[in-house]
Amino acid sequence: MDTVTLIIDGKEVKAKREATILEAALEAGIYIPTLCYYPDLIPFGACRLCIVDIEGMRGFPPACTTPATEGLVVHTNTPKLQELRRNIMELILSEHPYSCLTCPKNLNCELQRVARYIGLEKVTLPYTYKELPVNRENPFFDRDYNLCILCGRCARVCQEVRKVGAISFTYRGSETLIGTAFNQPLQEVSCEFCGACIDACPTGALMERANKWEGLPDREVVTTCPYCGVGCQLKLEVKDERIISSIPAPDGTVNHGQVCVKGRFGIAEFVQHPQRLTSPLIRRNGELKEASWDEALDLVARKLKGYKADEIGVIASAKCTNEENYVMQKFARAVLGTNNVDHCARLCHAPTVAGLVQSFGSGAMTNSINEVGNAACILAIGTNTTEDHPVIGLEVKRAVDKGAKLIVANPREIDLCRFASLWLRHNPGTDVALLMGMMRVIVDEGLLDAAFIEERCENLDAFKQALNDFDLDFVEPITGVPRDKIAQAARMFATNSPATILYAMGITQHSHGTDNVMATANLAMLTGNVGKPSTGVNPLRGQNNVQGACDMGALPNVYPGYQAVASPAIREKFEIAWGCSLPSSPGLTLVEMLEAAYRKEIKALYLIGENPALSDPDVGHVRETLAKLEFLVVQDIFLSETAKFAHVVLPAVSFAEKDGTFTNTERRVQRVRKAIEPIGDSHPDWWIICQIAKRLEAGGFDYSHPFDIMEEIRYLTPSYGGISYQRLESGGLQWPCPSDDHPGTPILHVNTFVRGKGRFIPLKYVPPGESPDEDYPLILTTGRSLYHFHTGTMTRKVAGLNIIEPEGTVEISPEDASQLAIAQGDKVRVSSRRGEIRVKAKITEASPPGVVFMTFHFVESPANILTNPKLDPISKIPELKVAAVRVEKL
Amino acid sequence: MQKVQEELSYLPEEAVSEIARFLGLSKSEIFGVATFYAQFRFTRSGEYTVKVCLGTSCYVRAGARIMETVQRKLGIKPGETTEDYKFSLERVACFGCCALSPVMVVDKTVYSRMTPIKAKQVLSSYH
Ligand code: SF4
Ligand code: SF4
Ligand code: SF4
Ligand code: FES
Ligand code: FES
Secondary structure (H helix, E strand, O other), X not given: OOXXXXXXXXXXXXXXXXXXXXXXXXXXXXXXXXXXXXXXXXXXXXXXXOEOEEOOOOOOOEOOOOEOOOOOEEEOOOHHHHHHHHHHHHHHHOOOOOOHHHOOOOOOOHHHHHHHHHOOOOOOOOOOOOOOOOEOOOOOEEEOHHHOOOOXXXXXXXXXXXXXXXXXXXXXXXXXXXXXXXXXXXXXXXXXXXXXXXXXXXXXXXXXXXXXXXXOOOEEEEEEXXXXXXXXXXXXXXXXXXXXXEEEOOOOOOOOOOOOHHHHHOOHHHHOOOOOOOOOEEEEOOEEEXXXXXXXXXXXXXXXXXXXXXXEEEEOOOOOOHXXXXXXXXXXHHHHOOOOEXXXXXXXXXXXXXXXXXXXXXXXXXXXXXXXXXXXXXXXXOOOXXXXXXXXXXXXXXXXXXXXXXXXXXXXXXXXXXXXOEEEOOOOOOHHHHHHHHHHHHHHOOOOOHHHHHHHEEOHHHHHHHHOOOOHHHHHHHHOOOHHHHHHHHHHHHHXXXXXXXXXXXXXXXXXHHHHHHHHHHHHHHOOOOOOOOOXXXXXXXXXXXXXXXXXXXXXXXXXXXXXXXXXXXXXXXXHHHOOXXXXXXXXXXXXXXXXXXXXXXXXXXXXXXXXXXXXXXXXXXXXXXXHOOEEEEEEOOOOOOHHHOOEEEEEOOHHHOOEEEEOOOOEEEEEOOOOOOOOOOEOHHHHHHHHHHHOOOOOOOOOOHHHHHHHXXXXXXXXXXXXXXXXXXXXXXXXXXXXXXXXOOOOOOOOEOOXXXXXXXXXXXXXXXXXXXXXXXXXXXXXXXXXXXXXXXXXXXXXXXXXXXXXXXEEOHHHHHHOOOOOOOEEEEEEOOEEXXXXXXXXXXXXXXXXXXXXXXXXXXXXXXXXXXXXXXXXOEEOOOEEEEEEEO | OHHHHHHHOOOOHHHHHHHHHHHOOOHHHHHHHHHHOOOOXXXXXXXXXXXXXXXXXXXXXXXXXXXXXXXXXXXXXXXXXXXXXXXXXXXXXXXXXXXXOOOEEEOOEEEOOOXXXXXXXXXXXXX
């Protein structure tokens, strides 16, 4: 590597070329006092505390802005430097109240550290106090600018890393302050409440309110965020056996010291919420009553014994650990004797698995999150990345910063459009047409990567044939995107390499979701963007462990590691390992199980950590179904809408009270570590399942710790073969990782596709199941928001998140609103063929005319009363993204 | 930004948001830049703009007392506008007529050798 050698304080130090003197010193473990320096930010050179003495150079340059060049001889700690630094510090402190003993940052303050280092004893300058009121306008943190030293770290991290710019230097001279436009509250200047500014602040000026006066934590536990599929590494701060804060782990491979509002402010409060279930509940005379564990477990075991295998359904959870999903599917298959096991991936990424397996041979994100930032072109289709996968959103912004072309394809004007070179506002449900149209242009103009296709792919001719139907004359009216924009997008994607595709539920939640996925795969292959860094097809998974739950075989047709249930050889392997005989035909999917329950063919349902009564399409019907069950067991941390239908409720622990692993969206297996003891009388999900298994006299459930379960997973799942707890101590590992010496696989399909050759799949355009008509003239599309997660069982427990986003709304375009005489904030009725709800209207240009938008987090306005359960024929995902609705003013 | 200010005579919130959108920056960043330069105003200006000089010469000759008087009389601080949109107040660092200091200017009319009493009279004459 390109290095330089210099001498710092008599020590020979090697540094990367391009490193600064400060970075070289830090790398070598030499302390130089700093205040305005912050890793990941452009050096600012403002505080001047990092001044050093360089032999043969006049003056005292700041180490943070001076490049480390070959042969420099640097002194960092001479009496002269210390004296200069003391003068600077005195200036700073003359405007900083010396009330350290009553400051919440006491003992953890960088000012104190620097003052100690330079031996500052007293401040002789006259002291001025700014007398500013403490700003408490936002729900999460206090801003006391009396303590601010104007290092600018907060504003710079907000601008440079988060690309939000909610705060900035304002005014000048002695009136300079960090502030917002017109001093508005942060809520009104697009602040995302990521907390990055607090983490960057060296003083007590910015402090999280919830733990302001807690002082230093007793211990810190690094773990994985339980919300979304990004899998940020969090540091939970524990004091007196309570979590007092969750902050980003500085060296997390995935998130590099960044998180979003949910990971930063949405943890402690839900984990330690008074509504947590603390004791098992049994339904007696129609009401759920507290019971002992023995009673509850005996009852579950006794009841389950009374049903035939195919009368039972099991719903595992993308929220639970790999170990728990493994145990759950093993329990279903080996103990209950059924393959009726599924989980909510059915509702988000079943088409990804189905589609990518056909095209590439593996249904997961092909590349890694950190590669996104180095792409030359990004196509973000059907993903509202900054809201739903905020930390991946940062990578997209990083790429744009470095000159990448960003193409956003989305009917709604999402935040990413601000950064886009091109925004394609296509009609909901027309993704296949749009992508095929782009590929038609690429082929017509000869922009395809012929060498790559020749060597690596098959079925191009049949595919080209299919493209004949996608003349832009045909595509333009269907998608509503002007033809030259489609052509421009095609050229942009084909000519800027490496190019990568990001997609999420906007692609999958359609009655032709699998086609959509295969269309993205076709585009990647056509342009040679597979198997190389910063390329690929990258489905962003919603839930923290939806990837892992699939990997662990919480699916009706495969065992762990996608090993087919229908294959006799594989079945035999598992029969030997588990010491029992296993059912041979694939089981029912989640939606099919619920249908069977409606017909009373499934009589008992065992459900972990899922909330179909709010998350599934046409929830009115789902609730009717749940009420029909003879026996429903729900394992959860709160009494969810679904748990209210249960006969037995078993209190599980949250992620903070157990050990295990989650697999994030980029196939990275990461540790979940126990930070506090279980709340009340709750137990980990794996423990509960094992207890029931033992009561059913099943062998193979004597695990003493999730470690034992992982060892079994490793043994039976080739792609997890090399993933052990020991290795995970030094960071996550990306599967496939078949052996102990395998480094893991950041990029799939490098030399050959998992299925051998990449297969082009000819596609046809199929319109969505429902199109707007006279009775239901608008299209409803659904999604998530930054501030809440899924059905809100966790986030709705966090007061601050509810303040920022207290209720659901239906977003409607100004055009439609004025036609319906709806004003901002009016109560409206939204109805579809399946039901109706009442909700407030939010008029926004983000919604195109003809399309309305709702999130599905809110019990008070459950969007899924309206959505269409029509299934994708291949993957059986329901069409959550497109439903015809009517909106009326109330 | 200067164009917008010329057009509207001040930078209202919507204008700052629009400028931000146009430049791909945030409104706080634009506000930050704008507040760095004394020339920008953020409130609608009144019918008359009163400028009080606090440059060295005027300061030495009690310009600050003139400022105080005007502030009290109008009930606003520099950079603000009275509720009836009659007067806006600004402070200026030297009009270049130090010989006449302390100086106060209403629109284009220069009032020299001010005293607090004279200042009050001048303001009253605009009512
Ligand atoms: S919380 Fe995040 S978005 Fe808000 S001001 Fe701080 S850094 Fe910026
Ligand atoms: S608030 Fe903190 S980070 Fe921001 S400028 Fe002031 S001291 Fe620095
Ligand atoms: S981006 Fe996802 S994983 Fe990261 S903190 Fe936010 S919710 Fe958690
Ligand atoms: S750290 Fe180098 S100038 Fe502030
Ligand atoms: S100082 Fe007031 S006019 Fe020069």
